[in-house]
Amino acid sequence: MARTTKPNLAVWKFASCDGCQLSLLDCEEELLEVAGAVEIAYFLEASRATVKGPYDISLVEGSITTPHDAERIHQVRRASRFLITIGACATAGGIQALRNFKDVREFISLVYASPQYIQTLSKSTPIRDHVFVDYELRGCPVNKHQLLEVINALLNERKPNIAAHSVCSECKRQGIVCVMVAQGTPCLGPVTHAGCGAICPAYGRGCYGCFGPKETPNTSSLSKRWKQMGVKEDDLIRAYRSFNADSEPFRRESESHER
Amino acid sequence: MKGNSIKVDYLARVEGEGSLVARFRGGQLKEVQFKIFEPPRFFEAFLRGRSYREAPDITARICGICPVAYQMSAVHAMEDAFGVKVEAPIRDLRRLIYCGEWIESHVLHIALLHAPDFLGYEDAIQMARDHPQVVQTALKLKKVGNDLVALIGGREIHPINVKVGGFYKVPRRRDLDEIEERLKWARDASIQLAKWTASLPFPHFERDYEFVALRHPLEYPLNEGRLVSNKGLDIAIDQFETYIVEEHVPYSNALHSRIAERGAYLVGPLARFNLNFDRLSSLAQDVAKEVGMTPPCRNPFQSIVARAIETVYACDEALRLIANYTQPDKPALEVQPYAATGHGCTEAPRGILYHRYRVDEYGTILDARIVPPTAQNQKSIEADLWELIEANADLPPEQLQWRCEQAIRNYDPCISCATHFLKLHVERE
Numbered sequence: 001m002a003r004t005t006k007p008n009l010a011v012w013k014f015a016s017c018d019g020c021q022l023s024l025l026d027c028e029e030e031l032l033e034v035a036g037a038v039e040i041a042y043f044l045e046a047s048r049a050t051v052k053g054p055y056d057i058s059l060v061e062g063s064i065t066t067p068h069d070a071e072r073i074h075q076v077r078r079a080s081r082f083l084i085t086i087g088a089c090a091t092a093g094g095i096q097a098l099r100n101f102k103d104v105r106e107f108i109s110l111v112y113a114s115p116q117y118i119q120t121l122s123k124s125t126p127i128r129d130h131v132f133v134d135y136e137l138r139g140c141p142v143n144k145h146q147l148l149e150v151i152n153a154l155l156n157e158r159k160p161n162i163a164a165h166s167v168c169s170e171c172k173r174q175g176i177v178c179v180m181v182a183q184g185t186p187c188l189g190p191v192t193h194a195g196c197g198a199i200c201p202a203y204g205r206g207c208y209g210c211f212g213p214k215e216t217p218n219t220s221s222l223s224k225r226w227k228q229m230g231v232k233e234d235d236l237i238r239a240y241r242s243f244n245a246d247s248e249p250f251r252r253e254s255e256s257h258e259r
Numbered sequence: 260m261k262g263n264s265i266k267v268d269y270l271a272r273v274e275g276e277g278s279l280v281a282r283f284r285g286g287q288l289k290e291v292q293f294k295i296f297e298p299p300r301f302f303e304a305f306l307r308g309r310s311y312r313e314a315p316d317i318t319a320r321i322c323g324i325c326p327v328a329y330q331m332s333a334v335h336a337m338e339d340a341f342g343v344k345v346e347a348p349i350r351d352l353r354r355l356i357y358c359g360e361w362i363e364s365h366v367l368h369i370a371l372l373h374a375p376d377f378l379g380y381e382d383a384i385q386m387a388r389d390h391p392q393v394v395q396t397a398l399k400l401k402k403v404g405n406d407l408v409a410l411i412g413g414r415e416i417h418p419i420n421v422k423v424g425g426f427y428k429v430p431r432r433r434d435l436d437e438i439e440e441r442l443k444w445a446r447d448a449s450i451q452l453a454k455w456t457a458s459l460p461f462p463h464f465e466r467d468y469e470f471v472a473l474r475h476p477l478e479y480p481l482n483e484g485r486l487v488s489n490k491g492l493d494i495a496i497d498q499f500e501t502y503i504v505e506e507h508v509p510y511s512n513a514l515h516s517r518i519a520e521r522g523a524y525l526v527g528p529l530a531r532f533n534l535n536f537d538r539l540s541s542l543a544q545d546v547a548k549e550v551g552m553t554p555p556c557r558n559p560f561q562s563i564v565a566r567a568i569e570t571v572y573a574c575d576e577a578l579r580l581i582a583n584y585t586q587p588d589k590p591a592l593e594v595q596p597y598a599a600t601g602h603g604c605t606e607a608p609r610g611i612l613y614h615r616y617r618v619d620e621y622g623t624i625l626d627a628r629i630v631p632p633t634a635q636n637q638k639s640i641e642a643d644l645w646e647l648i649e650a651n652a653d654l655p656p657e658q659l660q661w662r663c664e665q666a667i668r669n670y671d672p673c674i675s676c677a678t679h680f681l682k683l684h685v686e687r688e
Contacts, residue, residue: 019323
């Protein structure tokens with residue numbers, strides 16, 4: 001593919017489910033417009049054509065879990081003007097960071113068949129632990145409208161307009177009756193980063209924190225409330241230990257409930 | 260091709276990370292390896308100690324392309340363990356959300372990932388310059404599938420509304436009115452898409468596969484049925500691990516499955532089409548006949564047509580389910596956990612997806628086993644590549660490489676899925 005003067009975009013995958021980069025292909029109505037505004041230079045899920053770097057925008061999905069990937073992310077950084085991480089794996093280590101809470105030797109002895117075939121690190125870590133990241137977009141998966149907003153903001157040299165407040169704010173704005181107050185359903189909404197549109201409460205279910213911690217979350221206060229509602233310590237720990245388990249506020253909170 | 264090799268370090272237009280290596284010596288093909296090097300994420304390990312309630316949401320994260328399949332296999336396995344039987348209309352809603360996933364996943368693969376191979380484009384965006392109508396219609400069609408998943412499930416990727424026993428919230432009848440109208444358009448559009456796929460140039464290639472799919476007494480299989488094949492397999496799903504074994508090969512992070520008695524087998528749209536043609540709706544059958552696609556079809560390149568016919572079926576079936584829908588009194592059945600083992604096997608867009616869980620009396624998972632479709636197809640993929648490379652060794656290397664990539668994409672491989680179950684027998688220090 002020949003080079004054009006349009007800014008070019010690359011999409012990189014590390015340990016992940018592909019869901020966040022799929023969000024880009026899920027922008028059905030906008031996909032061809034995006035393709036008109038940027039040159040998609042490297043997006044293996046979509047194309048076998050690749051253009052050598054440097055890249056103006058790199059979207060990075062997934063966490064670092066292997067020695068090879070720990071090297072590769074530096075190559076991506078060197079080739080990129082802006083590096084944006086997308087999703088819970090890239091920003092917090094993802095669900096696979098549950099390994100970070102185990103004694104690695106115990107973990108290996110529990111599950112390894114032929115360790116000589118497999119290379120893996122003892123921890124799953126977010127991209128910012130390895131290289132400088134220009135912007136982090138949260139969510140498991142990311143919200144596709146927010147993804148378009150980030151790309152749009154970069155192309156127009158402005159800051160992405162993405163709120164860092166809680167799911168509660170989104171929930172209230174939509175006039176959803178609070179599931180915790182009205183039904184006594186435990187909900188992580190008060191400490192969870194907005195962006196999903198409060199879909200769980202809208203479906204009568206408590207938020208399970210897939211967008212990770214909001215800015216300055218008061219997790220200990222929420223935990224106290226959950227316990228008053230009768231939630232057991234083990235369930236509380238598991239609630240904080242899911243898709244953003246190793247994000248700092250959620251990790252500290254879950255550890256504070258371990259005996 | 261003397262002393263030469265074909266090497267594709269990163270396969271494109273597949274979900275996840277895989278590569279292909281073919282080595283020749285003295286003009287003879289010596290080795291073919293379809294490698295999966297997607298980093299293992301150890302789902303089966305960290306599911307231990309989690310609540311049965313969490314299985315659908317956690318396993319959904321194995322794959323962003325087919326999360327509904329993971330949620331469905333997980334809830335069926337748990338309900339099997341606890342003796343819960345979900346009936347209509349909740350059962351119908353599950354079929355409905357699954358139809359949405361089939362539509363979005365199939366159309367994504369047909370138009371955006373696979374069709375460009377047949378016409379010599381690097382990707383769908385290039386293809387769109389010459390075939391704008393096809394790509395735009397496909398994107399719109401895919402959106403109907405995604406919107407159906409989002410309507411029932413809350414969002415299209417990793418839906419939040421599926422739970423063991425049913426759903427958190429069910430739609431009112433009138434909530435389905437708008438999507439019903441769009442599905443009527445989608446049904447017509449998918450018929451056109453099926454005709455278009457059938458007009459693509461197909462390489463002449465056939466193999467005598469063992470096709471494996473679910474078979475239900477009344478329905479084209481999605482959530483339930485027995486496991487059957489064209490070579491005599493006919494088992495209940497709790498027999499899966501007796502008849503199907505897995506082996507660990509050094510070059511892949513995914514285990515290879517084979518039928519214990521015979522070896523490689525093929526799962527996915529072509530297997531379902533061949534084994535369940537009589538269960539397709541009459542419309543889907545008519546479309547298949549009209550485009551000249553009749554079972555048994557043994558050309559894996561024509562899986563793109565089977566996928567398109569299944570898209571017609573999924574639209575048709577979704578419309579049938581909506582027409583029959585009445586809102587249930589409760590969104591879910593009560594589930595009372597006890598110590599048990601449960602099995603679930605459903606038809607992901609790419610083929611059968613098997614889950615097995617052992618849980619204790621509190622519903623805590625003691626161990627888990629997950630066998631995704633792409634892992635099961637690995638042996639067939641390699642066998643296809645052997646034959647294809649031997650038959651086409653005189654093609655220019657670049658063309659041969661592309662043809663091989665296309666042959667891998669016949670399976671719509673989901674490598675993210677295939678890796679997670681890197682299992683792993685117990686070795687205690």
